[in-house]
């Protein structure tokens with residue numbers, strides 16, 4: 001979700017909440033991403049500031065409205081928004097359950113205004129506290145009566161950072177018990193072992209990026225056989241360096257091996273581009289007109305939102 005907040009809204013809220021920028025953060029250079037970064041960590045620098053807002057409850061509504069308005073302007077009728085939501089409880093001095101409730105209410109209200117279907121995915125970031133954070137999020141979800149607005153779980157962040165050993169089983173249990181979809185950011189930084197772990201340990205239904213999988217025919221075979229969908233983010237993949245400038249985009253390999261994939265926009269406001277731009281870039285990377293036409297059906301099929309018509 002935060003990667004979809006228009007830059008003008010971020011600046012407005014930083015000003016309104018009198019938030020100081022982190023040392024060394026230059027807003028003109030560090031907030032947006034339009035040319036390839038040297039690493040994923042560099043690409044993710046905008047989150048140093050995105051983690052500092054919104055301190056005021058009403059600014060969460062400002063964010064939700066701005067995000068949904070920009071999605072609607074791109075002709076989007078259904079969307080999955082990811083949020084690592086726990087940071088909100090720190091910023092707004094409320095419990096995790098209240099933070100989740102605020103996020104649900106705020107996005108629901110904004111989406112209703114545009115007649116847009118919106119599902120939320122709770123994101124956990126890789127690191128020592130990933131399992132504790134997931135347990136906290138799941139408790140909040142249960143406290144709220146397992147609302148339908150929450151459709152899935154996601155693991156994100158820097159793939160070089162390890163996670164606690166118990167994390168995969170927590171994902172599997174949540175999937176089984178609550179019927180939540182599981183998507184794992186994996187293989188974005190060349191770590192093919194993370195893609196295998198996502199499938200075999202985390203029971204992933206979808207893989208975020210998964211670009212490294214294209215180097216491993218056996219893994220591609222497994223993804224195809226298990227009908228696991230790769231979330232391909234063409235603009236993001238070039239900006240993060242997941243796909244180096246001198247290499248073809250792996251979507252061509254996914255297609256050859258029968259691995260399902262769906263074109264996504266990742267962080268559209270950070271790129272200052274929309275989903276239609278990702279479709280155009282995907283075509284430049286080798287997606288055919290027929291495949292583009294099929295994208296809408298593919299997106300519905302693998303979405304964690306139910307009964308999309």
Ligand SMILES: CNc1ncnc2c1ncn2[C@@H]1O[C@H](COP(=O)(O)O)[C@@H](O)[C@H]1O
Nearest residue numbers: 001002044047082083084085125156157185
């Ligand atoms: C380029 N693609 C990416 N790869 C890996 N992790 C990513 C990412 N884009 C964003 N995140 C990570 O996902 C979380 C988003 O939570 P919010 O919405 O701020 O709540 C952050 O941890 C961010 O670092």
